Each structure stands twice: as structure tokens, then as C-alpha cells.
Amino acid sequence: DGGITQSPKYLFRKEGQNVTLSCEQNLNHDAMYWYRQDPGQGLRLIYYSQIVNDFQKGDIAEGYSVSREKKESFPLTVTSAQKNPTAFYLCASRGQGRYSNQPQHFGDGTRLSIL
Amino acid sequence: KQEVTQIPAALSVPEGENLVLNCSFTDSAIYNLQWFRQDPGKGLTSLLLIQSSQREQTSGRLNASLDKSSGRSTLYIAASQPGDSATYLCAVQGGSEKLVFGKGTKLTVNP
Numbered sequence: 001d002g003g004i005t006q007s008p009k010y011l012f013r014k015e016g017q018n019v020t021l022s023c024e025q026n027l028n029h030d031a032m033y034w035y036r037q038d039p040g041q042g043l044r045l046i047y048y049s050q051i052v053n054d055f056q057k058g059d060i061a062e063g064y065s066v067s068r069e070k071k072e073s074f075p076l077t078v079t080s081a082q083k084n085p086t087a088f089y090l091c092a093s094r095g096q097g098r099y100s101n102q103p104q105h106f107g108d109g110t111r112l113s114i115l
Numbered sequence: 116k117q118e119v120t121q122i123p124a125a126l127s128v129p130e131g132e133n134l135v136l137n138c139s140f141t142d143s144a145i146y147n148l149q150w151f152r153q154d155p156g157k158g159l160t161s162l163l164l165i166q167s168s169q170r171e172q173t174s175g176r177l178n179a180s181l182d183k184s185s186g187r188s189t190l191y192i193a194a195s196q197p198g199d200s201a202t203y204l205c206a207v208q209g210g211s212e213k214l215v216f217g218k219g220t221k222l223t224v225n226p
Contacts, residue, residue, distance in 0.1 A: 004158075031212060042119070042204070042216035043159075050212060058213065090158055101147055101166050104214065106158035 002027045006091050006107035012115045013078065013085060021076045021110045023091035032074035033092040033104065036060060043090065049074055078112065086113050117142045117209055121217035128195055129225050136190040136220045138205035143183050149214070150179050150190050151204045159204060163190070195224045 004025045013019045025032065031050050035043040045058030049068040063082025068074055074093075078085045089110045095102040118141045128134050138148070147166050151159040163172045163179040165188070171180040178191040192199060202221045206214040 006158075033212075040218065042218045043206075043214075044216075045213055048212055056212075092159075101164065103149055103161035103164045104159075105161065106151075108158045109156070111156075 004107035006110050011112045014115050016080045018079050023074045025093045029093035029095050031094040034076045035090045037088040117215045119215050119217040121220050125221040127223040132195050133193050138188040140186045140207050145207045147208050148188050149206045153202045197224050197226050200224050
């Protein structure tokens, strides 16, 4: 079945450590996104990528980095500069065309906590 | 700056009841509006997408309407079931790739 796979499901970060969250899709989608979800808040966009080797900052990019070397993969690194990383991280993808009116498809998320 | 508000934040109904969830947005210059469902600890599942030129979309027991000029959308759920219990999120897309999300309505359907 086509879909989006996020791993790991749970992740723990030590102080000063960088961690990388994996997102892989087999939907042949061009656009991919990373969101952060905190209790009582809506989803907030961290980074997004519309094509391979290109990505843009979202609303809360500070302390995060991404790469898009392959169409299928869009890993997110939470760096030590992100002082409040505890959250639920969601990856999404969408089919071709900025105005294609296709819905975003989401993975099942990674929950990141600080040790 | 686009803002999306969902009222109520939580709703509890008995099984079989018809119900309406509300979503409002401040900037009517949207490209589409989407309704999602989120189960606890899970990602979002797309339910309905309404293009800006459309007034409503239907899928099974779900019907979503859009009044762009007044900045409002409603999600109507007919004959609610315990399996409908989840958080429902609406999101609007403007002139960019970004979706702006509301904080959601947590629905509980009691058997």
C-alpha cells in the first residue's frame, strides 16, 4: 500500500544532541512537509519542499534542518539549538502542482522527548 | 495573517445524533479548505477538501460546506457513531504551499 512512513515512533534526546527523524513516502508525491504539534495548539509548519534539492522554511524553522536528496525522503534534524524540542512531529506529502487541490497525506508521527 | 478558529474545542454527544463542527478563517482569499480527522497518537487523515469555487463536498455520512465570503465552513456528521470519536481539524490553503490549521474540535460519541 502507498503511504508515508515515519520512524522512529518514539525518540529521546539528550541535552546538546542532534537527532534525525525519518520520513519516507512511496506515493510519488513532489511536495513534502514537516509539522510540529504541541498540546492545545494547531499544527505549525517547520519546513517544506516542493521538489528534490529544494526546500523552504516554514513558520518555526529555527533549530531545525532538512534535506531533500531523493523524492521519496525528507529527513528532519532537530539540532541542539532547538531548546524546546518536546513535541509530536508529523510529516506529510502532496501530489504535483502548487495549485493541484490535492489533500496532504500524513504519516503517523514521531513523538520526541528530552531525557 | 490568516487565522483559523474552531468552535467548540470539545463536544460530547450520544450515539445517533447529527452534529455540526464549525471552522472560521479571517482571510477569505483561500485556495481550498480541508477537513482532517486525528485519532489519539496518530497522524491526520484527510476527510474532505473543498475548492474555493465549490460550496460543499460530501463523503458518506460527512458533508462539508464552505462560505468563503463570510469566512466559514461547517462539517456535518450524520447519525454519529462511537467510531467517529476523534479530533477534527480544519485547515485553509492560501496563495502558498502552507496550510494554516485550527486547533481542532475533540468529538466524543457516547454509546
